[in-house]
Amino acid sequence: xxxxxxxxxxxxxxxxxxxxxxxxxxxxxxxxxxxxxxxxxxxxxxxxxxxxxxxxxxxxxxxxxxxxxxxxxxxxxxxxxxxxxxxxxxxxxxxxxxxxxxxxxxxxxxxxxxxxxxxxxxxxxxxxxxxxxxxxxxxxxxxxxxxxxxxxxxxxxxxxxxxxxxxxxxxxxxxxxxxxxxxxx
Ligand code: NI
Numbered sequence: 329x330x331x332x333x334x335x336x337x338x339x340x341x342x343x344x345x346x347x348x349x350x351x352x353x354x355x356x357x358x359x360x361x362x363x364x365x366x367x368x369x370x371x372x373x374x375x376x377x378x379x380x381x382x383x384x385x386x387x388x389x390x391x392x393x394x395x396x397x398x399x400x401x402x403x404x405x406x407x408x409x410x411x412x413x414x415x416x417x418x419x420x421x422x423x424x425x426x427x428x429x430x431x432x433x434x435x436x437x438x439x440x441x442x443x444x445x446x447x448x449x450x451x452x453x454x455x456x457x458x459x460x461x462x463x464x465x466x467x468x469x470x471x472x473x474x475x476x477x478x479x480x481x482x483x484x485x486x487x488x489x490x491x492x493x494x495x496x497x498x499x500x501x502x503x504x505x506x507x508x509x510x511x512x513x
Contacts (some may be wrong), residue, residue, distance in 0.1 A: 333372035358455035383476030414450035440490035501504035
């Protein structure tokens with residue numbers, strides 16, 4: 329039976345669930361209809377909202393999973409993927425700044441320092457273990473989404489608040505001024 333994915337409402341900054349530490353997905357939820365549905369809804373909603381990532385707390389589900397994808401413009405494509413109970417650790421100490429936005433903070437962009445390379449361990453919706461190494465924009469997206477599971481948003485990570493900009497102004501003044509930086513989404 330195929331279930332039609334639902335578009336979920338994305339909550340915005342100020343909603344208390346965005347600031348909670350999300351609960352690990354319990355063992356009995358793996359491979360369940362509920363988790364498959366939630367994963368499909370996260371991917372569906374992420375695509376409709378034109379985001380590259382969406383964490384369960386952003387749809388008011390305080391559980392440790394998120395969806396993401398990479399369109400494959402400046403880096404290899406990653407198909408829409410859901411990672412459950414992820415653990416992230418940096419590979420090396422190198423950090424770099426890059427532009428981020430967030431569906432829960434619509435309209436704003438800011439420069440955020442992130443680890444250049446990370447290792448992620450987690451589970452798939454089926455329960456299968458997953459493990460991957462990511463760098464650059466891929467690593468940035470994963471760190472941004474993982475932060476949502478700990479009640480952290482990109483504004484909390486910004487060290488240069490002066491870079492904060494509304495999207496139309498960012499496109500007009502910042503994006504055109506920058507040498508096409510591959511890390512700029
Ligand atoms: Ni976000």
